[in-house]
Amino acid sequence: MAIMSTAVLSILLVAVMLILLDRNIAKHTMLEQTKSIARIIADRSTATLVFNDPQSAAEMLGALKQEPSIVAACIYKADYKPFAVYKLQSADNCPQAKETDYHEFTPYRLLVFAPVILEGETIGFLHIEVSLDKLNNRLIQFILVTIGIVGIVVILVYPLAVQQQRFVANPILKLAEVADDVTKNGNYTVNLNYQSKDEIGVLYAAVNEMLYQINEREKARDLAEQSRRQFEELNRLLLASTAEAILGLDHNAVCTFANPACTKMLGYTNASDIVGKKVSEFMRLPDTMDSAPEPAPAKIYNACKKGEKIHVDDDFFYRNDGSAFPVEYWSHPITKGNDIVGAVVTFLNVEARKQFEQQREALIKELELKNAELESFTYTVSHDLKSPLITIRSFAGLLKDDINTGDKSAIEEDVDEIYFAAEKMQDLLDDLLELSRVGRITHEPGEVDLNQVVSEVIAVLKTKITGNNVRIEIQDKLPTVTGDFARLFEVILNLVENAIKYTSNRTIPVVKIRCDQRDSEYVVSVKDNGIGIQQPYLEKIFGLFERLDVSQEGTGIGLALVKRIVEFHGGRAWAESEGLDHGSTFYFALPKLENSNDRGSLWKNQAH
């Protein structure tokens, strides 16, 4: 519609301009004509005025009939009185004369006044009144023509405008609608349907393509966003459920990330308690740790700064409360291009593993010890059994020689040697059997009253005690311990028997038996005032078949047996002495059992 309005408006504007211009020109022309007619008439009317001849004047004016547009004319004398009048019926009476040249347009008339001058003296006036009907008609004609043209234009342009509306405006309006839909609803799936090869068609195709591209991009973005979210969720779940603690640091070792395991292990509730803090801040060293060579936080800080990769498995981290726990940790630098932007630290609490390792090492050590013991035991046994064998065989050979020579005393000696060696072998075998029995206690450990054990030992050794005049001093009340009665009897018997044996050269041999209760164990001691033991041999005497004095009888199994039985009870045995001639004290300690449940495991722990 705009096109049509514009066209009409343009036509109207042009028409008005033309009409106004034309009317101006027409008015001007009319004025000039009228003025020149007025001048002519004024010139010709001088005589009539001078000669006062109104008749001639009237005739002269009557000639104006020739010009039908002049509707009235009037000549005035100098005293302004009308002198001669000419008028058509439609005209008014003569107006008041004007002294000078004057003209005036009224809607329908042009009034012109002119003085009548003779030799420089005004002798009268002239008035001519011209009808503007012609002019006005022309105006009306013009207007009608204009209306006509406008009408034609409207008739001609309207279908064009309608067509234009259909081919240009509608598609564009549709485009606007689509744009609106796209903006407001984010709907990029609209497909503009316009099959044409003109500009609009191209535009539509372009818009379609654009919308398609946007839609595709939008879809791709949605997909990317979705997979990013999935990835983030997966990451979050992974980081949240991994048992390893993961700690992200920036290049200043300030925490940027901490997974739940990390937060928990370090003794915090939320990751936000750590994030934004330096390693040295959230992993506070206890005050007593200041002198550590390079504590973990410092090590991590340095590695982070230098972009070094480190793996440490024997260090400690510190919790919020300052407590330490053993860790294995890795610090890997995070680089962006050539720059170190931080580090990621992963760590594990290896308390359980360390404990396990320690236990394992302890077990291995124990096993190695047992192995060595076994090896030395086998060696000792084979050596000690071989010795009498050599004696027997060699002296049997000598016996043969001596029988040949008939040396009777030599024969006797040889036989004695053979006899003693065989006896010794018998003793050794008995002792070995005894020793092996210790490892095969089958009955459950029970309550053992040490008072009873000691009194039975004293009863068994009665002859030796009285024979050697030994004074036995026993603590008033001995406790009840857990173990095997027969074995503990054997232990105390061996210790007391030894004490009597090595105090025999004293005038008043004294043997004191007592038991001290310590925190977790009972310590039984047998003290004598005998020959004593030199410091270097205090440990050696507990070895199998070890004897300090070969002149003393016995195979050297007693203390080895004591040690084995006591260790089987989960205890330990040792000796103390101030040195030679200062007596010695033999101790054995048995663990106090907290409850009867521990009893069952007493033997097992020591099973050989």
Place this chain on the structure above:
Amino acid sequence: MTAAVYGKTKPIKILLVEDNPSHAKLVVRGLANHKIENEITHVSDGEQALDYLYQRGNFAEKTNSPQPQLVLLDLRLPKIDGIEVLKQVKSDRNLKHIPVVVLTTSERRDDLAAAYLNYANSYLVKPTNLDGFKELLYELGIYWLACNRGYH
């Protein structure tokens, strides 16, 4: 314990360190009729062996404890064992020249290694029969008492 002294005049002096008296008797008898004259001092543990060599304790009287020209050393001994005796002898500049022959029942590699690592001059395993014992002692006598030139 007092040391048993066997042998004749101006013989070669041997220190026998042996805790088993029967074995000591075998050695003494085996070397008694040897053509090379010898004088054996028998001690029964490592402590006495060192006391003898350092002329202290029971052997403080120097005339009774002359430096031996050969030491026959058992390994498994009461108090101080043979390897420890060997170690001390071979690290003493006044004693290390004395040939020390280990005479033991042990054929254990550890013992062999320990003996040689501590500069034992020889390592002999006691035979389990008389002929073997006799032969070993005879050869021992020939080699260490006659062939070998010691630094006296």
